Amino acid sequence: MTETATHLSDxxxxxxxxxxxxxxxxxxxxxxxxHALDNLIETGxxxxxxxxxxxxxxxxxxxxxxxxxxxxxxxxxxxxxxSEIIETRYPGVWIVTHYNDEQHVTSRFIEVxxxxxxxxxxxxxxxxxxSRLTLDLRDxxxxxxxxxxx
Amino acid sequence: xxxxxxxxxxxxxxxxxxxxxxxxxxxxxxASMMALSPALIPKIAHALENAKRxxxxxxxxxxxxxxxxxxxxxxxxxxxxxxxxxxSLDYHHTLQAASGHAAEEAREEAMKExxxxxxxxxxxxxxxDNPGYSTIAGISNYDMLIESAKGAAAIVAxxxxxxxxxxxxxxxxxxxxxxxxxxxxxxxxxxxxxxxxIPVVITGVLTHFLTFGSIPELDHIGRPKVFYGQSIHxxxxxxPFYDKGLFAETFDDEGARKGWCLYKLGCKGPTTYNAxxxxxxxxxxxxxxxxGHPCLGCSEPDFWDGGGFYKSLSMPTENITQTVIxxxxxxxxxxxxxxxxxxxxxxxxxxxxxxxGVDDLEK
Numbered sequence: 001m002t003e004t005a006t007h008l009s010d011x012x013x014x015x016x017x018x019x020x021x022x023x024x025x026x027x028x029x030x031x032x033x034x035h036a037l038d039n040l041i042e043t044g045x046x047x048x049x050x051x052x053x054x055x056x057x058x059x060x061x062x063x064x065x066x067x068x069x070x071x072x073x074x075x076x077x078x079x080x081x082x083s084e085i086i087e088t089r090y091p092g093v094w095i096v097t098h099y100n101d102e103q104h105v106t107s108r109f110i111e112v113x114x115x116x117x118x119x120x121x122x123x124x125x126x127x128x129x130x131s132r133l134t135l136d137l138r139d140x141x142x143x144x145x146x147x148x149x150x
Numbered sequence: 151x152x153x154x155x156x157x158x159x160x161x162x163x164x165x166x167x168x169x170x171x172x173x174x175x176x177x178x179x180x181a182s183m184m185a186l187s188p189a190l191i192p193k194i195a196h197a198l199e200n201a202k203r204x205x206x207x208x209x210x211x212x213x214x215x216x217x218x219x220x221x222x223x224x225x226x227x228x229x230x231x232x233x234x235x236x237x238s239l240d241y242h243h244t245l246q247a248a249s250g251h252a253a254e255e256a257r258e259e260a261m262k263e264x265x266x267x268x269x270x271x272x273x274x275x276x277x278x279d280n281p282g283y284s285t286i287a288g289i290s291n292y293d294m295l296i297e298s299a300k301g302a303a304a305i306v307a308x309x310x311x312x313x314x315x316x317x318x319x320x321x322x323x324x325x326x327x328x329x330x331x332x333x334x335x336x337x338x339x340x341x342x343x344x345x346x347x348i349p350v351v352i353t354g355v356l357t358h359f360l361t362f363g364s365i366p367e368l369d370h371i372g373r374p375k376v377f378y379g380q381s382i383h384x385x386x387x388x389x390p391f392y393d394k395g396l397f398a399e400t401f402d403d404e405g406a407r408k409g410w411c412l413y414k415l416g417c418k419g420p421t422t423y424n425a426x427x428x429x430x431x432x433x434x435x436x437x438x439x440x441x442g443h444p445c446l447g448c449s450e451p452d453f454w455d456g457g458g459f460y461k462s463l464s465m466p467t468e469n470i471t472q473t474v475i476x477x478x479x480x481x482x483x484x485x486x487x488x489x490x491x492x493x494x495x496x497x498x499x500x501x502x503x504x505x506x507g508v509d510d511l512e513k
Contacts, residue, residue: 024387024390025387048188048189048191049188050181050182050187050188052182052428052429052434053182053185053428054428055385055386055387055427055428056387057387057388057409058409058436058440060387077171077175079169079171079172079175080168080172080175080176083175096178098175098178098179104433105433105434106179106182106183107178107179107181107182107183109178109182109188117174118171118174118175118178121171122169122170122171122174123170124170125169125170125171
């Protein structure tokens with residue numbers, strides 16, 4: 001079974017009994033996030049943690065996501081498949097999940113920042129947009145149609 | 151008109167209408183796949199934008215096609231498709247439409263056009279006892295490897311068979327199987343072992359070559375450290391149980407149900423170096439130890455001859471000693487004798503109404 005975009009909260013549960021006292025990676029990771037928040041406040045430096053690089057027991061990733069919860073901002077990005085960018089209930093701590101076209105998770109990051117970089121308009125895209133709009137306006141002038149009528 | 155082969159990956163993607171934001175997302179997934187720090191994402195983006203499509207020739211020798219299956223069954227379709235957009239897979243026995251002489255001509259043409267620059271991928275071992283054991287278009291595996299390696303920039307030995315001989319090399323090695331590095335001595339060789347290797351490890355190595363134009367840092371047996379740098383044991387989520395001395399003794403005891411360490415059930419995690427514990431399998435769903443089975447050590451040399459999958463590493467392997475004695479009397483006799491030994495053990499267990507344990511599974 002595979003976790004998909006439409007079943008984010010229904011992640012796969014395994015039939016292995018893991019009690020709260022037997023998980024070991026959640027608390028150290030939360031401490032790492034706390035240190036990253038300190039760093040963000042003091043120096044403005046952002047931190048990105050790749051959740052796929054950490055050995056996690058069954059259920060631990062869910063536990064981390066549930067602990068961080070959801071805050072005020074949820075954004076979706078449609079680029080090479082869906083991406084979800086969620087600010088957790090701890091402002092400055094974001095969960096960025098990238099999916100492919102088949103809605104399988106390709107990567108998941110915890111970003112400690114004021115704004116995940118992937119949400120910002122990219123300079124190259126802005127330049128391309130400017131060129132495209134210029135061309136559109138020129139075409140509109142030639143055909144005497146205002147952009148709003150397009 | 152510029153040929154796709156002359157374009158950089160950035161140009162190809164822009165031609166396809168891929169935005170910069172999409173490209174950065176791709177780079178983020180690539181960094182995660184290559185087990186690189188997220189801090190390297192901008193560098194990966196810069197390198198990939200300027201990368202040109204390398205020609206890739208894939209040779210399959212004494213193998214089961216499991217390595218190709220692993221790669222093509224990878225579920226991260228977006229990444230794989232982009233990688234295959236980014237490389238020119240000019241020859242692959244299993245995947246190409248052409249066959250016979252047309253296929254061999256494609257290989258020869260790719261080698262000639264890209265001499266000194268193409269990436270040669272090999273899966274399967276090479277039989278040396280008799281060239282006729284494995285041939286392609288009448289060419290022995292040995293001759294094809296020697297010929298194809300001449301103009302290769304680097305060679306990637308995919309799977310334990312190509313990297314270390316694998317199953318064909320297992321005792322008594324009836325075909326005289328050897329690895330790529332046993333034959334080729336004058337080219338950089340990247341070993342990507344596993345039976346099969348993890349799909350994203352295969353694509354990760356290809357992407358590294360594509361991104362940085364060089365081979366990744368290798369360990370003492372030619373494996374990329376980024377994927378094979380740490381033991382399964384060190385990265386295993388069950389490691390804390392090992393440290394506490396909590397072990398599953400059988401596959402259905404309390405320890406097994408509670409997810410305790412599988413060391414006593416024969417887990418080879420402490421001596422096996424691979425990325426299973428973090429990358430996992432089937433699109434990151436699970437991996438053998440998470441499914442309750444000990445690691446077999448499939449990315450290590452001679453893992454088939456390690457004395458038994460269900461013997462713990464610290465246990466003396468009595469079967470091995472007996473096997474040696476029986477082998478002296480002849481391989482067939484040994485097979486019969488071992489079968490009889492196992493059957494007798496199984497019968498004894500049934501008679502004693504005992505649970506089926508590790509020893510009963512041992513073959």
